[in-house]
Amino acid sequence: MQYAVRRPLLTWLKAQPVAGRRVLDVGCGDRPYEPLFAGAAEVVGFDRPGNPYADIHGSIEAIPVEDASFDVVLCLQVLEHVPDPGAAVRELRRVVRPGGLVLATTHGVYPFHPNPEDLWRWTDTGLERLFEENGEWSSLTVTPGAGTALTVAMLVAHLADLFFKRAHVRPLGAPLVFALNAGGEALDRAVPLLRAPVPGSLNANFHVAAVG
Numbered sequence: 562m563q564y565a566v567r568r569p570l571l572t573w574l575k576a577q578p579v580a581g582r583r584v585l586d587v588g589c590g591d592r593p594y595e596p597l598f599a600g601a602a603e604v605v606g607f608d609r610p611g612n613p614y615a616d617i618h619g620s621i622e623a624i625p626v627e628d629a630s631f632d633v634v635l636c637l638q639v640l641e642h643v644p645d646p647g648a649a650v651r652e653l654r655r656v657v658r659p660g661g662l663v664l665a666t667t668h669g670v671y672p673f674h675p676n677p678e679d680l681w682r683w684t685d686t687g688l689e690r691l692f693e694e695n696g697e698w699s700s701l702t703v704t705p706g707a708g709t710a711l712t713v714a715m716l717v718a719h720l721a722d723l724f725f726k727r728a729h730v731r732p733l734g735a736p737l738v739f740a741l742n743a744g745g746e747a748l749d750r751a752v753p754l755l756r757a758p759v760p761g762s763l764n765a766n767f768h769v770a771a772v773g
């Protein structure tokens with residue numbers, strides 16, 4: 562189910578300049594992207610109290626680090642879970658150095674998944690506005706992750722998975738989910754309009770790159 566989010570996110574993250582830089586991973590979870598940052602000078606994981614993978618703990622509205630102390634600040638699949646996304650973006654801006662990079666991702670269209678809560682969904686222009694209103698940036702880009710075909714495939718796959726799970730034969734659904742993801746991805750690749758955020762588009766996820 563996460564293919565539509567994780568696959569484009571991996572490709573995007575791999576292209577980011579982290580070599581030799583100090584990286585803060587805000588809402589790091591179990592740090593699934595750590596291998597991509599092997600060349601970084603340091604990667605500090607931050608998450609809520611109780612997360613054993615985090616180096617430092619707290620809540621995103623008050624990250625316990627100095628102003629402008631990181632070159633790259635990650636906030637991947639976290640904003641949809643926080644009560645005050647504006648306060649969160651202000652903290653991301655505070656902790657990144659001038660000229661440093663904030664990389665944030667969050668959902669457009671996606672099933673409900675509380676962790677501990679699931680509060681928000683976005684459009685590309687809504688995310689742009691959230692960042693513009695809560696920080697000064699020298700550049701800001703918001704791009705879709707999955708296009709419309711892969712996003713629709715994800716939703717159909719989600720429904721199929723629910724059905725197979727309810728019938729206690731979940732593994733039987735795996736080939737269908739695989740085929741849906743592959744078909745959706747191929748269609749998005751073949752038709753550029755399906756990858757663009759235009760009226761009528763559906764996007765599972767958005768990628769924000771903001772330079773402080």
Ligand SMILES: C[S@@+](CC[C@H](N)C(=O)[O-])C[C@H]1O[C@@H](n2cnc3c(N)ncnc32)[C@H](O)[C@@H]1O
Nearest residue numbers: 588589590608609620621637638639642643676
């Ligand atoms: C969906 S997980 C994403 C984890 C990881 N970034 C990833 O992409 O796999 C959301 C993470 O945000 C964290 N989180 C939720 N609310 C938070 C808050 N108010 N402050 C800090 N972290 C928070 C959760 O503990 C969880 O680790």
